[in-house]
Amino acid sequence: MGFTDVWANWRARRRMRFENTDAFPMSEELNELDVSTFSHHSELGVALVLKQRLNRPRTRVVPVLLCLLYLACALAFYALGVVDFSTVVVVAGLIAVLVVSFMGLFYAGLHERFADRQMRLPIVVGASSALLLVFYLEPVTQIALTPFLFVVMAYGLFTLSRDMALAVCVGILVGYGAIAGLHYGRDENAALLRLEVLHMVALALALPAYVLLMGRVRTLHRLLQKKSSEMKSITESSRQDALAGCLNRRAILAALEEQKQLADESGIPLCMAVVDLDHFKRINDEMGHLEGDEVLRTFSKLGQNAVRTDDFFGRYGGEEFLVIFPATPLLPALNTCERIRVQIESHDWDNPWLKGKVTVSVGVTQYVLGETALEFFARADAAMYLAKQGGRNQVVVQEPVGAGAAANDEEAQGPAHGYF
Incomplete structure (x- = not known):
C-alpha cells in the first residue's frame, strides 16, 4: 500500500458522508441532526x-x-x-x-x-x-x-x-x-x-x-x-436508540456508508450481519410490551458485549439489528455472529412468563467492491431470511458473487448457505 492509499485511508476514517437516499430513508430520525462527527467510542470522564x-x-x-x-x-x-x-x-x-x-x-x-x-x-x-x-x-x-x-x-x-x-x-x-x-x-x-x-x-x-x-x-x-x-451530549443522544441503548438507525447507516467508502478506497474487507430476534411477536404476547422492551434492551447489551471494540452494533428497526465489521474478512465475522447467537441462546432471561428460549437468526455477508449499500444490505437481509426459513436460531452466510469479491478467504468458502 503506497503513500496515496495510506493518505486516503486516513482521510476516509475522519470523514463521514451519508445521504438520505431512497435505499435507506431516515424517516424515523430528524434529518436536520448532523452526524458528521459520529464516533463509535464512548466519551471519557x-x-x-x-x-x-x-x-x-x-x-x-x-x-x-x-x-x-x-x-x-x-x-x-x-x-x-x-x-x-x-x-x-x-x-x-x-x-x-x-x-x-x-x-x-x-x-x-x-x-x-x-x-x-x-x-x-x-x-x-x-x-x-x-x-x-x-x-x-x-x-x-x-x-x-x-x-x-x-x-x-x-x-x-x-x-x-x-x-x-x-x-x-x-x-x-x-x-x-x-x-x-x-x-x-x-x-x-x-x-x-x-x-x-x-x-x-x-x-x-x-x-x-x-x-x-x-x-x-x-x-x-x-x-x-x-x-x-x-x-x-445532544449529538450522542441523536445517535443512540432510546430503547435498545445501541446505535440508532441513522447512526448505524451512517457507519455503513463510512465503512463502505473506506472499503472502496482502500480495498480492505468489510462484512455486515443482520440479526433478528426470533418469534418476537410471540414474546410480546406472552410477556407484554414492557417486558418485550426489556428483552430488546438485554439483547442489545449482550450483542454489544459480544462484538469487538471497532465493530458497530445498531438497531435498524423493530427487532432487527445490524452489525458492521470493518476491516474484517468473512470467517472472523462469521465467528462473531455465532458468538452472538450462542450468548443469546444460553442467556438466563429469568422470566416466568417467557415460554421457551430467546434466539436469533443471523445473516452475514461480505462487501463486494463497487456495489451499493442497498445491495450489500439486501444480501445480508436475504441470508437472515434464509436462517428464518431454515428453522431459526442459526447463522447463514451469503457468499458475495462477482469479480469484485475481494479474494474472499478460502477458509470462509465453506457452506454457501449456512452455519449451524
Missing part, C-alpha cells in the same frame, strides 16, 4: 481526561521548551558580555532541578494523585521563583524577567483560578520589590536601580490587568467547553 492531559508528551515538553528558551536568552546575554558565565551556570542548574523534579513526578505517576490545577500551580510558582532568583543574582536580567513572567502566567491560564493567579501575581510583585530593595542596599548602579523601579511600576500595573484579562478568557473558555459538552 472529565477527571480521566484531565489526568490524560498531564500524561500527554506535549504537556510535559512545553515547560521544558520554555526553560530551554530562557537558557538560550541567558546564553545570548553572556555572548553580549552583559552577564558572567556563572549566571548561565546558575540558570542551567535551576532548569535542571525544575525539570528533573517535575519529570520525576510525571514518570513516577505521582501526578495522578492531584488535579490538573494542583500540578500547574507548583510549576508556575517554581518558574517564577527561579526567574526572581536569577534577577537577584544579575540585575540586568530584568530585561528578560518581565516577558518570561507573562509566559509563565499564561502557562497556568486555564487551570489557575482568578484568586490563585492574583495571589501568585502579588507574590511576584512582593518578591520583585524585596529584590530591588536588596539591590538598593548593596548600592548598585543608580541607573540600573531606576530601571528596576520603572520595571516594578510597569509590572504592578500590567501583571494584575493581565491576570484579570486571563480570567475573562478562562471564563469564555469554560463556557465554550460547557456548550461543546452539551452539543456532544
